[in-house]
Amino acid sequence: MFAYIARRIVYVIPIVISVALVCFLLVHITPGDPLVAxxxxxxxxxxxxxxxxxxxxxxxxxxxxxxxxxxxLHGDLxxxxxxxxPVLSEVLRAVSNTxxxxxxxxxxGFTLGLLFGLIAGYFRDTWVDKVATSIAIAGVSVPHYxxxxxxxxxxxxxxxxxxxxxxxxxxxxxxGWDWEHLKYLILPAITTSVxxxxxxxxxxxxxxxxxxxxxxxxxxxxxxxxxxDVFKHVIKNAAPTALAVMGLQLGYMLGGSILIETVFSxxxxxxxxxxAIFQRDLPLLQGTILxxxxxxxxxxxxxxxxxxxxxxxxxxx
Amino acid sequence: MAVMSDTALQAAPAxxxxxxxxxxxxxxxxxxxxxxxxxxxxxxxxxxxCAPWLGxxxxxxxxxxxxxxxxxTPNYPLGTDELGRDMLARLIYGGRLSLIIGILPVILAFMIxxxxxxxxxxxxxxxxxxxxxxxxxxxxxxxxxxxxAISGALGxxxxxxxVSLTIVFVPQITRVAESVTTGVRNMDFVxxxxxxxxxxxxxxxxxxxxxxxxxIFVYATGLISVSMILAAGLSFLGLGTxxxxxxxxxxxxxxxTAIYVNPWVAAxxxxxxxxxxICFNLLSDGMRSAMDIRN
Numbered sequence: 001m002f003a004y005i006a007r008r009i010v011y012v013i014p015i016v017i018s019v020a021l022v023c024f025l026l027v028h029i030t031p032g033d034p035l036v037a038x039x040x041x042x043x044x045x046x047x048x049x050x051x052x053x054x055x056x057x058x059x060x061x062x063x064x065x066x067x068x069x070x071x072x073l074h075g076d077l078x079x080x081x082x083x084x085x086p087v088l089s090e091v092l093r094a095v096s097n098t099x100x101x102x103x104x105x106x107x108x109g110f111t112l113g114l115l116f117g118l119i120a121g122y123f124r125d126t127w128v129d130k131v132a133t134s135i136a137i138a139g140v141s142v143p144h145y146x147x148x149x150x151x152x153x154x155x156x157x158x159x160x161x162x163x164x165x166x167x168x169x170x171x172x173x174x175x176g177w178d179w180e181h182l183k184y185l186i187l188p189a190i191t192t193s194v195x196x197x198x199x200x201x202x203x204x205x206x207x208x209x210x211x212x213x214x215x216x217x218x219x220x221x222x223x224x225x226x227x228x229d230v231f232k233h234v235i236k237n238a239a240p241t242a243l244a245v246m247g248l249q250l251g252y253m254l255g256g257s258i259l260i261e262t263v264f265s266x267x268x269x270x271x272x273x274x275x276a277i278f279q280r281d282l283p284l285l286q287g288t289i290l291x292x293x294x295x296x297x298x299x300x301x302x303x304x305x306x307x308x309x310x311x312x313x314x315x316x317x
Numbered sequence: 318m319a320v321m322s323d324t325a326l327q328a329a330p331a332x333x334x335x336x337x338x339x340x341x342x343x344x345x346x347x348x349x350x351x352x353x354x355x356x357x358x359x360x361x362x363x364x365x366x367c368a369p370w371l372g373x374x375x376x377x378x379x380x381x382x383x384x385x386x387x388x389x390t391p392n393y394p395l396g397t398d399e400l401g402r403d404m405l406a407r408l409i410y411g412g413r414l415s416l417i418i419g420i421l422p423v424i425l426a427f428m429i430x431x432x433x434x435x436x437x438x439x440x441x442x443x444x445x446x447x448x449x450x451x452x453x454x455x456x457x458x459x460x461x462x463x464x465x466a467i468s469g470a471l472g473x474x475x476x477x478x479x480v481s482l483t484i485v486f487v488p489q490i491t492r493v494a495e496s497v498t499t500g501v502r503n504m505d506f507v508x509x510x511x512x513x514x515x516x517x518x519x520x521x522x523x524x525x526x527x528x529x530x531x532x533i534f535v536y537a538t539g540l541i542s543v544s545m546i547l548a549a550g551l552s553f554l555g556l557g558t559x560x561x562x563x564x565x566x567x568x569x570x571x572x573x574t575a576i577y578v579n580p581w582v583a584a585x586x587x588x589x590x591x592x593x594x595i596c597f598n599l600l601s602d603g604m605r606s607a608m609d610i611r612n
Contacts, residue, residue, distance in 0.1 A: 014450075015453065015454065015457050018454040018457070019454065019457045019458070022454060022458075023466075026466055026467070026470040027470065029467075029470050029471060030470050030471070030472070137595065137598055137599060137602070138595065140542070140598060141542055141546075141591065141594040141595035141598045142546075142591055142594070142595075143545075143546045143549060143550065143587055143590045143591060143594065144546075145550060145553055145569070146569060146584070146586075146587025146590060146591065147587075149569070149573065149576065149583070149584060149587065150584050150587070152576065153576050153580040153581075153583070153584060157576055157577055157580055158580070251459055252459045252460070252461065254459070255458070255459030255461065255462040256459045256460070256461030256462055258461065258462075258465055258554065259461070259550050259553065259554065262553075262554060263573075273465065273469070274554065276469075277465070277469035277554075277556070278555070285466075285469060285470070289458075289462065289466045292459070292462055293457055293458050293459075293462065296457060296458065296459055296462075297457050300457075
C-alpha cells in the first residue's frame with residue numbers, strides 16, 4: 001500500500017510542474033504586453049522599462065518561470081494589481097467559501113445520485129428507472145447558471161422565501177452555520193448539485209446493472225442469500241468506481257464554480273476569478289487558477305489512494 | 318429432405334445480412350426518443366438558418382416605449398427584451414451564433430483529437446507517451462476552469478471562446494480515440510493489411526479509421542451538450558459574444574437585470590440552451606445503445 005502511495009505521489013510531481021507552467025504561460029498568451037493592465041495609458045517609455053525590470057519581464061522566459069515557481073513554492077504568488085493585497089491570502093479566503101458551497105452541494109447531489117442510481121439500476125427498465133434516468137439526463141443537460149436564475153425567480157422574486165444573492169446578512173462578514181447564513185446557501189447549493197446528481201445517477205445505474213448481470217450475483221442468490229445481502233455485495237463492488245466519479249465531481253464543483261458564483265454573487269474563488277478577468281488583474285488570475293488546479297490534482301491523488309484502499313485489486317496493477 | 322432444402326433456399330434472401338451501419342441506422346430510426354430529439358434539433362437548425370425568410374421582426378431594432386413586454390402580447394408572442402427588441406426574433410436569430418460557438422469547438426476537437434489519438438494509439442511507444450502525457454496535463458484542470466482561464470487570458474470574443482473550448486475538448490477526444498485505436502490495433506485484419514505491405518498511413522486511413530470513428534463520434538455528440546452549455550456560459554460571463562448580437566448566453570446575461578420586472582421573458586434564452594443540450598445528450602445515448610450489438 002505504501003509503495004503504491006509513494007508511486008502515485010512521484011507521478012504527481014511532473015503534473016504539478018506542468019500545471020504551474022500552464023498557469024505561468026497563461027499570462028504570456030495574453031495579447032500585448034502583460035504590463036498593459038498595470039501601466040497608465042500615458043506612461044512614459046522610462047516608466048514602462050522600469051516596471052518591466054521591476055516585474056522581471058525583461059528576463060528570458062525560462063528564467064522568469066524558474067523565479068516565479070521558486071516564489072510560488074514559498075507561498076508568494078505576488079500581489080493583486082487591483083487591491084495590492086497578497087494573492088495567496090485573497091485566494092485562500094475565497095476558496096474557503098467555495099469549499100462550503102461545494103460540500104453542501106456534494107451532500108445533496110451525491111445522496112440523491114446514489115439513491116436514484118441504485119434504484120434505477122436495480123429496477124432496470126421499469127417506470128422507476130425511467131423517472132430516475134429522466135431526472136439524471138435533465139441534470140446533466142441543464143445550463144446550471146440558467147437553473148440558478150430560475151430558482152431565484154421562483155423562490156426569491158415570486159415567493160420571497162430565500163435571498164437572491166450574497167453569502168450572509170448585511171453584506172460580507174464571515175460565514176456562520178446558523179439559519180441566517182444557511183438561507184443564503186440553499187439556492188446556490190441546489191443549483192451546484194444538479195450536474196453531480198445527474199452524473200452520479202448515470203454512473204451508479206450503469207454499474208449496478210453490470211454487476212447484477214454477473215455470474216457471482218446468480219451464485220449468491222442460488223446460495224439462498226436474502227435480496228438485501230445481495231444488494232450489499234452490489235454496493236461493495238460499485239463503491240470504488242462510484243467513489244472515483246464523486247471525487248472528480250467534487251473537484252469540478254470546486255474549480256468550475258465561476259458561473260454559479262456569478263449568478264448568486266457568492267464570494268468564492270469563482271467570483272474572484274471573474275473580477276480578476278475583467279479587471280485584467282493577471283497575478284490574481286494566475287494565482288487563483290494555480291491554487292484551484294492544485295486542489296484538483298491533490299483531490300485526484302486522494303481519490304486514487306482511497307480507491308486503492310477499498311479495492312485491493314487496484315494495487316496489483 | 319428436399320422440402321427442407323427448398324424452404325432454406327427461399328428463406329436465404331430474406332435474411333440477407335444488413336451492413337453494420339444500416340442496422341444501426343434502422344435501430345435509431347425505431348427509437349422514438351432519438352427521433353423526437355432529431356426532429357427538434359432539425360427544427361431549431363432550420364429556423365436559425367432560414368431566419369431572414371420567416372417574416373420575423375428585426376432582432377436588432379429596439380424601442381424604449383415597448384421594453385419588457387410580457388409573453389403573449391399581441392405582435393410580440395414571446396414579449397420583448399430590456400431594449401424593446403422582439404424576443405421571438407432574437408431567440409430564432411440567436412440560434413445562429415449559439416449553435417456555431419457551441420458545435421464548432423466539438424467539430425474542431427473531433428478532427429484534431431481523432432488524428433492525435435489514432436497516431437498515438439497506432440504508432441505507440443515514445444510518441445504515444447509524449448502525446449498522452451501532454452494530454453494528462455490538461456486533465457489536471459477542471460474543464461470549466463480551463464475554458465475560463467484560456468478565454469480569460471485571451472480576452473473576450475467569439476473566436477477566442479471557440480479556441481478555448483476546442484483546447485478543452487481535444488484532450489478528452491484524444492483519450493477516447495487512443496483507447497479505441499489501441500483496442501483495434503492488434504486485430505487480425507490490421508495484421509493482415511500490414512503483412513500484405515500496406516504502409517502505416519494507409520492502414521490508419523483505410524483499415525482503422527472506419528473502425529474507431531463510431532465510438533468517437535458518439536462521444537463527441539455527447540460533448541456537444543456540454544459545449545453548448547459552456548459556450549453560452551462564456552457569453553453569459555461576458556467572455557464570448559458581444560452586444561448587440563443575439564446569442565442565447567449573452568441574452569441571458571443582459572436579461573438578468575429584468576428578473577424583477579418580467580422574470581419569465583428573462584428565462585427564455587435558457588430554455589433554448591437546455592433544449593439543444595438535452596436533445597444532443599439523448600441522441601448520443603440513443604446512438605450508443607443502437608451501436609451496442611450485445612443488445
